[in-house]
Amino acid sequence: MLDALRRARHDLSRAELSTATGLSAQSITNIVRRLVERGLVDEREPVGSQGRGRPAASLRLDPAGSYAVGVHVDPTVTAVVLVDLTAAVVAARRTVAASATTPDELVTAVAAAVTEVTAGVPPDRVLGVGIATPGPVDTGAGVVVGAPLLPGWDRVALRSLVRDATGLPVVMHKDTAAAAVGELWHDPDPADFVFLYLGTGLGAGFVVGGELLPGSTDNAGEIGHLMVAPDGPPCPCGQPGCVGPSGMPRTLVAEAAAAGVLDPLPHDATDRRVDAAFSALCARAADDPVAHGILARSAGRIARAAVTLCNALDVGAVVLGGPAWSRTEPVFLSIVRDVVTATTEARRVHEVDVRGSALGDDAAVVGAACLVLEHAFSARPATLLIR
Template sequence: MGDFNQSVILDSIRRSEEGLSRVELAGSAGLAAQTVSNICRRLLDSGLIVEAGKETSGPGKPRTILRLNPKGMFAVGVHIDPALTSFALVDAVGTVLEALEVPTDFSQPAEDAVRAMGREIRSLVARSGVDEGRIAGVGVATPGPVDAASGTVVAPPHMPGWTRVPLRDILAEATGLPVVMDKDVTAAAVAELWTGSAGGASNFVYVYIGTGIGAGLVLGDEVVRGSSGNVGEIGHIITDPDGPPCDCGRRGCVKVTCMPETLVAEARALGALPAAEGAHPATLQADLAALAAAAQGGNAEAAGILERSAWRLAGAVSVLTNLLDVDQVVFGGPFWPSLADTYLARFPDLLAQLSVTTDVHSVGVAGTRLLTSGEAFGAACLVMEKTFSPNAAQLLLDSKP
């Protein structure tokens, strides 16, 4: 109960831009004044919060304002993508202090590549000058599927050789730090919730557009992960029954109609992009950007490809918004900027047309407001979530003798 109450206090202070007094904390948390005072004393002694001046409001003693100490805690984030692996060192208020991107290495066994990531993390921390004792842990965001219980990457598409890689344990050994691992789409949803970038929505779907497309889910201000940590695998929702065949045996799934790789291949086939041999994950982001530029430049084939992809993906996303009755859809991921103009122009009307709740409430559509190093920042937010956010599981009593 003490850990839960402390998380409630920390989370309340974190969410307040101006800071809160002990009296305000007691009121918002529903805790006794003495309990709040004791918790705040521990947090001040540990350096997680600081006293940030006095505030006078009416008669009586001025109240001392409490805020998070930016230097009280740090987290490292690692985002693994088939093209790039990005790193970020983040302070307690979400400022990115160090960031780095390197090509994802498939030239050596996956276990060795993860150990190399560990060395990169240690080098990043050393360059920053941050006290390693203040680093709460490393958050890793990786393509799914994952085995969340064992911290294992199972067999992500486009990542040859990464079959049942015990990423969490290898990285913890290589860095000497606690490691939290999650799917990239879930980490992105955590970042949106943690920073309030979703405009304060309590119920939203985060559509992650990377090498693959997935969905992160937030319901009632809580990130939904599913029984194995693999929620949001939307690749086999059918968007076009007459579309291309999928490896699942059906036709027109998201996987073969909406993925960036699919759009670029269609553009090459229709002459909207120059021909090339095979798909290249390392250049896929640039290829999609070139497709978007062609569409903006008046290429009708390129514009048609993006328009069709918006229509198809809206059908898949509407399945989620209707099923879950959410208020908002947020788009993000490393490939999102190339699609933003078309999708933001088309999705509101498409979702209104496909939504069963149109007469009750609208479904907002927005792009992420997280900027550079967003994916690695989202991974770091996994550590912040674990540290700051109250978790009802903390209230469960241990039944072991």
């Protein structure tokens, strides 16, 4: 019933809830009473009734019924949020970047941020912590395997470290999968889409039939080695023109330096420094045709990857988001939309909507919190919450 209420996105009458769940009127009455007692559901008497008959009372989730914490561990910044039962953000903090600290220091900083964002909320209403990290992840063991984007992180047992530091149940997933789950909770029409995650790296999350497609080990979405440009930059995998390097801020900042748009960075520049240079490149694209051209070429390559994914999965939408999204959107959105609209195989059967994420740059951190809500309230959760 909670899942039906949150998916409805508007108040439901008891009759509508009965239709949505297949439960009898008597069962609905019994369960609603318990959910209201527990503070999870708010039942409102009808207002503004006109004509004969008593209109039905409406049911909705009580936002203050439960809360969940989201943590996004990223090479450039670690973000922490608290969301309420409707997945709305009620508090947010930022702390040290994962690439600039050790796992132990990061866990200490995360635990402090969790304490701050949950201050003022009854402890028994905090369901747990969801963590989004760069892949690959071993979700069975709760381990960050050694992400290419997190040097020095070699099989870090992040889930148990955060559980021990916070005393809260913890769930963990890849950043791209968390972002897709966040979109599921916030987008009004989320049945089938590919989520293209733009950050320090490029990845994807797949949603089909309103559910995340996690893959056999929760590592689906590693799209970085789709070849999109035979003349593109070399990839560590040995193949030229992979979409991953073509879409990475580090590559684009180097291209901008080679073209004289930016001052060159040392090759061992930190991810934070690269990210700041990338912000400068994106800002210059508004009135510098060379800067614009660098971003536009990257967008064209990402668009080709999007078309391949649309053709493989026959989804109805491509959603773009992640930490680099708001900076790239002015150049990327129209290019990706035009290429997808013009070239997907299914275009004569249905349109493919190309849009920015409802959560924008915060898709992964809010999505991480939604993993916890999803575990608590979905009939088919994407992940297991480990206590």
